[in-house]
Amino acid sequence: MIQLLNERDIEFLLYEFLNTEELLKRTKYAEHSKEVFDASIQTAKKIAEKYFANHNAKGDQQEPTFDGKTVQMIPEVKVAWDAFAEAGFLAAHYDFEDGGMQLPDIILRVAMAYITAANVASSGYSFLTIGAGNLIDSFGTDAQKDRYLSRMKTGEFAGTMALTEPAQGSALADITTKAVPQNDGTYRIFGQKIYISGGDQSLTNNIVHMVLARIEGAPLGTKGISLFICPKVLVNEDGSLGERNDVALAGLLHKMGYRNTTSTVLSFGEAEGAEAYLLGEPHKGLSYMFQMMNEARIGVGMGASVLGYQGYLYSLDYAKGRPQGRLPSQRDPKTKQVNIIEHADVKRMLLAQKVYSEGSLALCLYASSLHEDTRTAADDDERKRAAQVLDLLTPIIKSYPSKYGLKANELAIQVLGGSGYIREYPVEQYYRDNRLNPIHEGTEGIQAQDLLGRKVVQAQGAAYREWALLVVADIENANPAIAELAKPLGEALDKLNKVTQGLAMKLLPETELALANASEYLDMFGRVVMAWIWFRKANIAVNACTPQNLHEDEANFYLGKLQAARFFFDWELPQIHTQAALLLSMSAVTSEMRAEWF
């Protein structure tokens, strides 16, 4: 069976890299214990192994089909969905009194990581349902919660987010889906949405679509968008399912990977209009939806990290057991071949995968811990700081794992060579699955604009300074044994400060030019963040290695972290200086290129 994640590393992330145990001191989690946290994760792992891993390849080979009436899916997906729901994970983060397990977000995220590791496509339905439910929880009325959310928590209903339209793509400001007010306070929706994941399926009797639409007469642009609950099947007063709503599946899209998550085109209001209910206030829909989008962005980073991680583990295992060739200093054909893990270039490809995937997973769990702090940290200041840093880093949490998780999967294929390219091995599917992540929930280009054009400059750069202080503090408090890493990290932060200030000053006078190379800024910032992550890990590793009586496996674990950190600082971080030079030069090569010159 394919190994799902690395338990020792998860433990390291939860209890050494992050202070998850400290959460037990917060009132909300006082009734829990580390044992409860770990048992919850183990439950998810078992469900992942038993109900999700079994059909990861099958779901890719036999993707959902649509005969014009219903969506056909392999039956394993519903079995998995039911098992996940029955174990309570769709409501795990809700309070006891709301039918939940009152678990911290990070425990839920680690649980979900195991599910994703087993089968990213089948896990999609759960992510969407949890996210849509959270929206109703945040902005819905009690009646809406009672009618929809309560049944999304049990898995009776699923949820989606319906934003994108065929003509508008990423440009939400221009969406045209129309909501017509009715006398009874409901709305009728007319329009088409595309790339709606889970927009139809054969798992649940009902699907609760969270739809962005424009109320008739609303202003143009983002300030005229409202958010609606629009169920696939209407729900009667008594809770029974009523008529089919006027929401039609216009077709399924056929993806390169992630095939077992349906991707749909939905038509709202082909007849009398799809009945829908306003969530929160009119015209505030986009700001509400950002809650789900931000959650989804972290979720995308998480999924990308985990796919990268799975490819890493598989190719590592392969490299340890595949003899081929000899070292350059030993060419005698009479000598035994070495396992390919002995070749320096294979070690490079494994180390790169290790830093990308373990580093990305650490970043995403750190994001989850920040999210927790925004809600349950002891004092207001701490909550505010956590919110600022999370808001700042969200574009990086979404895009770094997406870019480098994919890169990791590319390397996993390369380690396997010819075997990596054929469907008889799992790594090519990870690669196809992961190619979605730099695209959905805001492309890399959009994340870059968000980071440079908004996040680093808002509130006079307060969030950026908050984050930079964390890095500086970590450098100052680090074990002197990693001074070799502290120095380049400090220099990298200085360089990032300089570039950030330089670009920020140009944003108003020369907006186009300052933002032209934003994608390079995003990548540079991501590298510095990842260097910080690995610096923190190296510091823990050095401290842990100080007693000389460590068990050999433990010593190896920490030495691996240390060597991975060194790899990152030798191979990945130095490129930021080249990037900084490009950014500071305000190169206009891209912006001055003309369509007719191509």
Place this chain on the structure above:
Amino acid sequence: MIQLLNERDIEFLLYEFLNTEELLKRTKYAEHSKEVFDASIQTAKKIAEKYFANHNAKGDQQEPTFDGKTVQMIPEVKVAWDAFAEAGFLAAHYDFEDGGMQLPDIILRVAMAYITAANVASSGYSFLTIGAGNLIDSFGTDAQKDRYLSRMKTGEFAGTMALTEPAQGSALADITTKAVPQNDGTYRIFGQKIYISGGDQSLTNNIVHMVLARIEGAPLGTKGISLFICPKVLVNEDGSLGERNDVALAGLLHKMGYRNTTSTVLSFGEAEGAEAYLLGEPHKGLSYMFQMMNEARIGVGMGASVLGYQGYLYSLDYAKGRPQGRLPSQRDPKTKQVNIIEHADVKRMLLAQKVYSEGSLALCLYASSLHEDTRTAADDDERKRAAQVLDLLTPIIKSYPSKYGLKANELAIQVLGGSGYIREYPVEQYYRDNRLNPIHEGTEGIQAQDLLGRKVVQAQGAAYREWALLVVADIENANPAIAELAKPLGEALDKLNKVTQGLAMKLLPETELALANASEYLDMFGRVVMAWIWFRKANIAVNACTPQNLHEDEANFYLGKLQAARFFFDWELPQIHTQAALLLSMSAVTSEMRAEWF
């Protein structure tokens, strides 16, 4: 219909970037004219459009199957094969007296590029047949040529290269397939080969396998390998087809892309042994096979370039016609949306694709011109120099386009966004097809070892110096208008010289360490070569732009080349300085990593 390559650019490459017209002065091509060259290419283009483009997607969706007896393929592949063969392209580069069209290699390669652009998978059978035929032409007896080659030229027989074995992978030194001499001078072959492209198919009645095997009692290692002709069906004295040889298709492999080229496991000698005929002398098989491998490596570079090129053209066309969003300085939702090609980040992604794909295609056609010079250049010195430079650059010609053609396809998907990820659009297939290229015909790691461990150091670096002199001469003779590019190119060459010398001196005393980071050296060298390619293009462009009365389309074409060169020098070249620092530091981070630390 999808545009195949760019005719204006092909003309530029043949007649401005390279001096293809000069070939007409060589005796061999004296009877030809530019019109003949162009007409041959046009013929191939028409065949590509009519017979190959029609089933590129279909061949991906309906890959070949094997029912235990025969291989089933969609019928379009044979129609395409026949059309290509009937037009004479399988023999185009042979002399008139040998039944060919006596065309220069570069014309054949451009003709093939159109076929590849239309359908890389269906083109595979032709590439392999031409390469296998060339081997027989170089090393075979007249009888072997008569019996096999003559019928490969007409398309009656196809050819393969059968090197890799399941247990050995890339380590050819360790192959175990056995050849047992018979009293009649023939051999019987026993063993299994894997990843044999075109190893079985439904196109031809016979397949001529070029098989590496070890004659019983031969020395271990590379010096005990011989090359054999081993047909699928035995050929009688009178040329009629005889019995089925003892070569069995053990199974088809199922690839991520390139699906319509069968990838096979072949069993030789499950019964009495597969009858085979020694090609050339015993124990020299690997050196012979290097002819085909080198040809195949350039072919891989070409295929990767062309796939990159197709993705570029498609995403360019998409970007020109897809309105979405507004520029950062114009957020008013009442204004019209711009086509996405106006966004700087989309221009970046298109420019990157342009430099990768147009640059790679130029590099591969340059390789073809060098190959031509090794055979038909006027004087011996010129032939020798061409051979040296081609030999040196082959690892780069294979690997740069493979790495960056794939990267280009990744960007093509990104330009299309969600559309790029679904099979309703062609770019995801290009990406899947192209992922093979960094693997087959020697992985990137193997190319890196070949470049640093052999090519740059052999004959005391003579080939490297030959190539460096070409760069220096181009810098010296360049139009002063591109001094902005001449300076960084000169600095890049100096840096590469320094790194090369530094590593070469360490090769003997510290072999493992000197070769540990060879992949980074390969990438660095590739970037410098590509900078040189773009410098040469920029120089032509600047010279062509000097008269002020250029037609607007022409001016745009050259301005595009110039801007692309600037992009390469701003965005791609500067990274070599970071790479050089890593290489000169002799970082041991990868080589010192231990298996148990992962």
